[in-house]
Amino acid sequence: MSNNLPYNPNDPISIRAYAKHLENRTLRQLFGDDLQNNYSGKGKLGQLLEELYFNYKPNSNAEPDFIQAGLELKTTPLKRISKGLVSKERLVFNIINYEEEYKLSFVNSSFWKKNKLLLLIFYLHEREKLDIDYIFKIVRLWRFPITDLKIIIDDWKTIVAKIKAGKAHEISEGDTLYLGACTKGSTAEKSKRKQPFSEKLAQQRAFSLKSKYLNFIVERSFEGDFELPDINAAYNKVLESQHDLLEGDCGDLPVLTDGHEPVIKNVSEYREGQTFEDVILEKFEKYYGYSEREIVDSFNLDVNLKAKNKNYVFARAILGVSKQKIEEFEKAEIELKTIKLEERGTLKESMSFAQIKFLEIIEEEWEDSYLYATLTKRFFFVVFKKDKHQVSRLFKVKFWTIPYSDLVVAEEFWGDTKKKIQKGIYNQFWKLKDHNIFHVRPKGVNAKDLMRTPQGTMEKKKSYWLNSRYILKQIHQ
DNA sequence: GCATGATCATGC
DNA sequence: GCATGATCATGC
Numbered sequence: 001m002s003n004n005l006p007y008n009p010n011d012p013i014s015i016r017a018y019a020k021h022l023e024n025r026t027l028r029q030l031f032g033d034d035l036q037n038n039y040s041g042k043g044k045l046g047q048l049l050e051e052l053y054f055n056y057k058p059n060s061n062a063e064p065d066f067i068q069a070g071l072e073l074k075t076t077p078l079k080r081i082s083k084g085l086v087s088k089e090r091l092v093f094n095i096i097n098y099e100e101e102y103k104l105s106f107v108n109s110s111f112w113k114k115n116k117l118l119l120l121i122f123y124l125h126e127r128e129k130l131d132i133d134y135i136f137k138i139v140r141l142w143r144f145p146i147t148d149l150k151i152i153i154d155d156w157k158t159i160v161a162k163i164k165a166g167k168a169h170e171i172s173e174g175d176t177l178y179l180g181a182c183t184k185g186s187t188a189e190k191s192k193r194k195q196p197f198s199e200k201l202a203q204q205r206a207f208s209l210k211s212k213y214l215n216f217i218v219e220r221s222f223e224g225d226f227e228l229p230d231i232n233a234a235y236n237k238v239l240e241s242q243h244d245l246l247e248g249d250c251g252d253l254p255v256l257t258d259g260h261e262p263v264i265k266n267v268s269e270y271r272e273g274q275t276f277e278d279v280i281l282e283k284f285e286k287y288y289g290y291s292e293r294e295i296v297d298s299f300n301l302d303v304n305l306k307a308k309n310k311n312y313v314f315a316r317a318i319l320g321v322s323k324q325k326i327e328e329f330e331k332a333e334i335e336l337k338t339i340k341l342e343e344r345g346t347l348k349e350s351m352s353f354a355q356i357k358f359l360e361i362i363e364e365e366w367e368d369s370y371l372y373a374t375l376t377k378r379f380f381f382v383v384f385k386k387d388k389h390q391v392s393r394l395f396k397v398k399f400w401t402i403p404y405s406d407l408v409v410a411e412e413f414w415g416d417t418k419k420k421i422q423k424g425i426y427n428q429f430w431k432l433k434d435h436n437i438f439h440v441r442p443k444g445v446n447a448k449d450l451m452r453t454p455q456g457t458m459e460k461k462k463s464y465w466l467n468s469r470y471i472l473k474q475i476h477q
Numbered sequence: 478g479c480a481t482g483a484t485c486a487t488g489c
Numbered sequence: 490g491c492a493t494g495a496t497c498a499t500g501c
Contacts, residue, residue, distance in 0.1 A: 482499075483497080
């Protein structure tokens with residue numbers, strides 16, 4: 001069969017050139033209406049492409065899909081929002097074999113072996129269409145730029161460190177920045193897997209890229225930037241140094257308009273052994289003790305001190321990112337939150353998240369719930385503390401991910417909230433004084449700001465809150 | 478003084 | 490118009 005292939009299986013460029021013909025087409029256009037009868041059902045698009053278009057049988061090998069070319073095929077959806085097209089979901093790679101992955105160095109890891117070089121095919125997901133009618137929008141080769149690869153290697157090491165510590169069951173997507181370990185497969189007890197350094201069974205997980213990270217690839221592609229980073233001496237050096245350390249055209253589509261600028265432009269900015277987060281902390285430490293006003297003056301900032309994004313403006317200035325968003329924070333979906341301590345070190349205010357959507361929560365499962373998605377992110381706390389003149393000064397910053405044991409409490413909290421909404425009880429949610437970590441409280445524009453309930457009635461808008469005492473404890477750890 | 482309800486201000 | 494970061498107001 002292989003000598004009849006419409007592409008050279010040894011050559012990624014040839015495969016890409018062939019794949020490019022998919023752009024702005026659908027499978028139905030390429031293969032006719034018969035498809036509809038033979039292949040209906042969801043999640044089949046990637047398999048159809050492999051089988052029909054590229055002429056190989058889908059497999060679950062540890063090797064890349066195009067073995068000789070060292071190229072892995074990934075088909076992934078876009079969705080339309082008002083601003084344009086964005087990634088619909090995270091990109092999921094291979095399942096993590098807890099019993100094996102920790103034995104390897106990054107360069108020999110299952111992730112790197114399979115995913116060094118990717119053929120990415122983005123299609124536009126539209127709810128009302130069959131998958132054979134989805135339009136392919138972007139076809140491109142992808143290799144991680146060197147500054148991203150550095151972060152990905154550190155992420156991989158973080159995941160492996162948890163396996164080694166017997167904590168595979170405690171892994172969270174919020175542990176890492178770009179390369180995540182997302183849950184994959186049924187959450188049922190029977191689908192859990194063994195881990196090497198603990199008796200506890202762990203949820204099955206796969207390596208993944210956050211959907212915000214994919215948006216950068218999407219944006220670049222729409223801008224016509226299809227460049228592949230060279231595998232040069234510097235690229236190999238990043239890979240090798242980790243090895244030593246370890247031992248163990250898209251037509252008229254609108255594009256994203258937000259600009260971004262990375263904090264770290266060159267991997268040489270890392271000192272030996274430093275991670276991205278180390279570098280960030282170091283930059284902030286220089287401004288500990290500065291008042292908001294002094295930060296504004298130091299950087300000549302034009303910022304309204306009442307603006308809700310002021311802390312983001314401060315962070316950007318301190319990190320040396322001039323006008324635009326912080327690329328690494330965006331890609332990693334880091335939630336920046338401000339905390340204001342009193343002179344005595346107490347914390348008056350709890351921290352709110354977005355509203356509870358009464359109509360949505362009753363349809364949710366825990367792992368696809370809004371609360372789960374929010375809480376499993378990585379947080380970046382920027383802590384201010386009042387001095388004896390009641391002037392607020394930068395006190396510390398901290399990267400934080402919710403501990404696993406508290407995420408278990410979150411599930412109970414969420415379950416309780418959901419159950420009460422299902423029953424139509426809106427005044428008996430967890431309260432601040434009754435529980436240690438979470439509570440529910442009103443949060444609308446005013447008392448007349450209501451939201452429809454599953455019972456058809458209207459209730460005051462409410463939010464999930466993190467208790468102030470809990471936050472205080474977390475920032476001091 | 479604290480828990481909880483309520484609302485302001487801003488930006489998308 | 491609305492979600493959300495931030496903070497105020499009230500009552501126990």
